[in-house]
Amino acid sequence: MNRSYSTTELAKMWGVSESSIKRWADAGTIKCQKTIGGHRKFDLDDVLEFQTRSGLITGDLALTKAAARSDSEMEGLLATLDFAELSHHYLTTALEGRYIKASTIVREAYLRGAKLAAIAEEIIRPAMKETGERWRRREVSVFEEHLVTSVTLQALAGLNSIIAKKQSAEKLALVGCSEGEFHHIASLMVQCLLESEGWAVIYLGPHTPLFSYADAIKKMEPSLVCISMTVTGNIEHASRDYQSLRRTASKHETKIVIGGQAVEDDSVRARFGGALYTATLYDLMEMLKRNDA
Ligand code: B12
CATH class of the missing domain: 1.10.1240.10 (Methionine synthase domain)
Known part of the structure; x- marks a missing residue:
């Protein structure tokens, strides 16, 4: 049996308002049935026929x-x-x-x-x-x-x-990547996760020098800094910059969490002493729950 669609589904799929769909249905432009409860239902064949005839819905929005x-x-x-x-x-x-x-x-x-x-x-x-x-x-x-x-x-x-966010987020976190780091999907996920857990987040994005996190701490006083590192890049340079970040963070009682493929390696992680490390976002959630961060 062919699938049928509700007004809400069609509106979502085609990116139009539900009232447009209802108007088209009531004018007979697109065929529909009414359920016993009075809701409009649209059969797949009628939906496809309407798309072809109207030419209104094209490209990625068109149903096939x-x-x-x-x-x-x-x-x-x-x-x-x-x-x-x-x-x-x-x-x-x-x-x-x-x-x-x-x-x-x-x-x-x-x-x-x-x-x-x-x-x-x-x-x-x-x-x-x-x-x-x-x-x-x-x-x-x-x-x-x-x-x-x-x-x-x-x-x-x-x-x-x-995502459901708390209106009055009191805890502030800075999130971003290290210098030379252009892989920033993970850091965006961290942002999303923290916000859903009631944090306010300032997102600094890819390729952010570690010393500049120290400047941001002085200005914004976050309680948490999360840094994502996928490729090692210039490790000497990064660990030198990290020392100034670490000093500033400890003065302001800011916790630093690092994660990412580069710091899966113990010897790389050892360059970032004093930072908390989490391998996955599940671990980050646990850390937040235990209030380590
Ligand atoms: C997409 C991609 C790119 C894109 C990035 C685009 C962007 N805007 O992000 C582009 C094309 C730019 C790119 C470039 C390069 N890439 Co690339 N890339 C990838 C790819 C396919 C996916 C990365 C990704 O987004 N993964 C999804 C995220 C969610 O997973 P994740 O990074 O592992 O993060 C998880 C955890 O590590 C953790 N985590 C990560 N960060 C943090 C931070 C915190 C605080 C916490 C709590 C947790 C956490 O949580 C995440 C969710 O589980 C990977 C393949 C792979 N196996 O990952 C290669 C990969 C990462 N790239 C690689 C390489 C070598 C490069 C280049 C050097 C290639 C080149 N020769 O130019 C450049 C380097 C660019 C740079 N300097 O950053 C290698 C890295 C190997 C290594 N470790 O050295 C990989 C692994 C591919 C491979 N198998 O060789 N890349």
Whole structure:
């Protein structure tokens, strides 16, 4: 049996208001049925026919038969929060550049109760890792790696706009990357997570010299600084700058948390003495709960 759509679903999918859909339905421009409760229901064939005839809905917003099939599959994956499959679909969608669909996957997972840390660790991180592996095997090109990154940045921005935030956040955190670091997806995830836990966050972004975090501490007095490091870069330079950051942080009683692939290595981590280290966002959540940070 063909899938049918509600007014709300069509409005969301096509990016138009629900009243537009109702107006089109009441004028007979798009065929619809009414349920016993009086709600409008739109059959897949009528939806497809309306799209073709009206020419109003095009590109990424247009529903296709294949997409409708994958919509029902997606429904099942979202209902059970099957992270492995959701991550796989997320990557496929991102490689096609379908940022609205990719954003929908993470948004719907969140709305159905997935924790932000799980969305980051189980859906997005494996998809990014797989992208890196495929790039190394020359199965995807640089443009595709950039495409998946750009889709992910948009999906995170979408997620950040709907996460429940406390209105009067009192605790302030600075979040960013180290100097020379352009991998900034993880730091955006940290921002999202902290905000959902009631922190106010100042996001400094990629490629931020460590000494400038010290300047920011003096001006903004945050209680926490989170720094993401993926590639080691100039480690001598970074650990020299870190000493001034550490001194300033201890004077202002600011905790420093570092994370990222570069500091998975003990010898690299040893350069950043006094900082707390977390390997995953689950660990960060635990740390915040224990009030270590
Ligand atoms: C996307 C990507 C890029 C994009 C980044 C775009 C952007 N705006 O972010 C671009 C194309 C720019 C890029 C460039 C490069 N990249 Co790159 N990139 C990747 C890729 C595919 C995904 C990275 C990602 O976003 N992962 C998703 C995040 C969520 O995962 P994560 O970084 O592991 O973070 C998790 C944890 O580490 C932790 N965490 C991280 N930071 C923090 C911070 C805190 C406070 C906490 C609590 C936790 C935490 O939580 C996160 C969630 O679990 C990886 C592949 C991979 N395996 O990761 C390669 C990868 C990271 N890149 C790599 C390399 C070598 C490079 C380049 C040097 C390539 C080149 N020759 O130019 C440059 C370096 C650029 C630079 N100086 O930063 C290597 C790094 C190897 C290494 N460790 O040295 C990787 C691993 C690919 C590989 N297998 O070789 N890259």
